[in-house]
Amino acid sequence: MLALFKGDYATNEPDYRTSSVVYITLAICSSTSMARRKKKTTRLSAPTNTARPSRLWHTFQWFSVTGFLVAAFTVTYQHFFGNISLEFVRSLARGYEFQLKNDTPSDRLVKMFRVEPPTNQEVLYKTTQSIYAEVTETGRIILPSSNISYVPAAEFKELDGQRLPANSSSKFRIPPLSSNSWMEPEAAIVDIRYEIEPTNSLLLALELILNAVGVREAERSERYVVINNYWVASQSEPLREAIRIACRDEGSLAKSSVCAAKR
Incomplete structure (x- = not known):
């Protein structure tokens, strides 16, 4: 008051x-x-983000960095989707019979298939029948149709675009390694390159991811040493070394002239 x-x-x-x-x-x-x-009260009670990454997220990051997830994904993919394999079956009168196996539950498409003898290699050829040859004054032997022969197998493209059904095998013929019917290779190294992909768009996307991270390769390569028309898988670069290993490991080649000469 x-x-x-x-x-x-x-x-x-x-x-x-x-x-x-x-x-x-x-x-x-x-x-x-x-x-x-x-x-002042509003300023003090302002929400702050104090949330921390969960332990599950840290575990996931650790698996990603160590590559465990990629390896596990690859193993799972191989377990459920199988594999594609190439096998030599037998030699023919003019050519060779091979087989492609599709052990997957999905159809596959052969994008590319090539037979490539390595260049600049020593190749041993032999005649399969009696022929007339010309001997020059210097002692050089000239065979009929000259001494030049090309490899028909290198032009093989018939598998490109072919479809491989799921869980099946497909046999096909590869042309001979010599264009002359009276001559065949006694020993030679041959590379086969091929690329096969799923026809299913989802599986194709998964394979592209594996190819991108380097777990799988889109293009596959198989090396063979051919001795007396018998194809043996090999990892050797020099022909002589490939012959030595093939003669040692393959009992069916023991009686061949090439392996007999190595003893």
């Missing part, structure tokens, strides 16, 4: 104009104080 003095005596009647100013001032101050407390 405010007591205001007027003249020489006092009165208890308030001056309403003065008190209203006081009340307004107090109201403004009180309002400002409450706003500051609200702002």
